[in-house]
Amino acid sequence: MSESSSAEIVIAPVGLEHLRQVLDLGYRVFDTSVKPYTSWSLTAVAEHLDSGDSACWVALDGETVVGFVLGSQTFELRDDWGYLEWIAVDPAYQGRGIAGRLVNACCEALFAGGASRVVTDVESSNNASATLMSRNGFAPAVTVTLFVRSSQPDAEPTRNIPGASKRHLIRSGRLVGDHRPAG
Ligand SMILES: CC(C)(COP(=O)(O)OP(=O)(O)OC[C@H]1O[C@@H](n2cnc3c(N)ncnc32)[C@H](O)[C@@H]1OP(=O)(O)O)[C@@H](O)C(=O)NCCC(=O)NCCS
Known part of the structure; x- marks a missing residue:
């Protein structure tokens, strides 16, 4: 555990020099085998x-990235x-604000950029994220449940996907990038 106080932690715009650390921190904290983390990748x-x-x-x-947030204007x-x-x-x-x-x-950046509201998605068992969002002005709106049907109970995925469609699948969360196996 670092001895740095929360006040010594600087919030700065993300830059190219942070990419590797952001990617690695995401892989450490997100369970990329479950929604909504399945699309975490170098591409993302x-x-x-x-x-x-x-x-x-x-x-x-x-110089160490100890947290990140990635938002987009749409x-x-x-x-x-x-x-x-x-x-x-x-x-x-964690637990230091x-x-x-x-x-x-x-x-603040999204509102300054013209957004009328900001949305985020929280997985139903993620109490830390739900508390974080509700303490910071977000309120629950719509619940979406992912229903899953398997082809066979123990079937291993065997599809060999052509490169051209990979980028689209990574973006839509159906394939993991950065040479990592899909969960
Ligand atoms: C969610 C996460 C980003 C919170 O980070 P954090 O720096 O610990 O959060 P903060 O210290 O700013 O706490 C914000 C609020 O959430 C609460 N909180 C934090 N962790 C919590 C937990 N595990 N259970 C319940 N509440 C929690 C804090 O008490 C605080 O509420 P308070 O103001 O009433 O005290 C962190 O737990 C995390 O990285 N989780 C894994 C990744 C993830 O799930 N990301 C979200 C989905 S993309």
């Missing part, structure tokens, strides 16, 4: 960096809604 991070969205921030302890086809898509804090730094600061930095 790089698209945010590529778009130049100002709603992406890192929490830094010196949510699906709604370009008047901002989307707080990914947020994570290193377990050694860092995520709250990241949420506020992200939302």
Whole structure:
């Protein structure tokens, strides 16, 4: 556990130099075998960096990324809604208000960019995330339950997907990028 106080943690715009650390921290804290984390990938991070969205921030302890938030100015086809898509804090730094600061930095940027509201999705068993969001001005709106039907109980996925469609599948969360196996 770091001895740094929360006040020493700096919230800064995410940059290319943070990409590797953001990606790795996400892989440590997200369970990429379950929704809504299945689309976590190099592509997911790089698209945010590529778009130049100002709603992406890192929490830094010196040079070390100890938290991040990735937001975008659009949510699906709604370009008047901002989307707080990914947020994570290193377990050694949790419970110190860092995520709250990241949420506020992200939302302020999205509202400043013209969003009329900001949406985020919280998995039903994620109490930390639900508490974080409700303490920071979010209220539950719509619940979506993912219903799953298997082909066979123990079937291993055997599809060999052509490269051309991979990018689309990674974006839609059906395939994991960064050479990682799908969950
Ligand atoms: C969710 C997460 C980002 C919260 O980070 P954090 O820096 O510990 O959050 P904060 O310290 O800012 O706490 C915000 C609020 O949530 C509460 N909280 C934090 N962890 C909690 C937990 N495990 N259970 C219940 N409440 C919790 C805090 O008490 C605080 O509420 P308060 O203001 O009433 O005290 C962190 O737990 C995390 O990285 N989880 C794994 C990744 C994840 O699930 N991300 C969200 C989906 S993309």
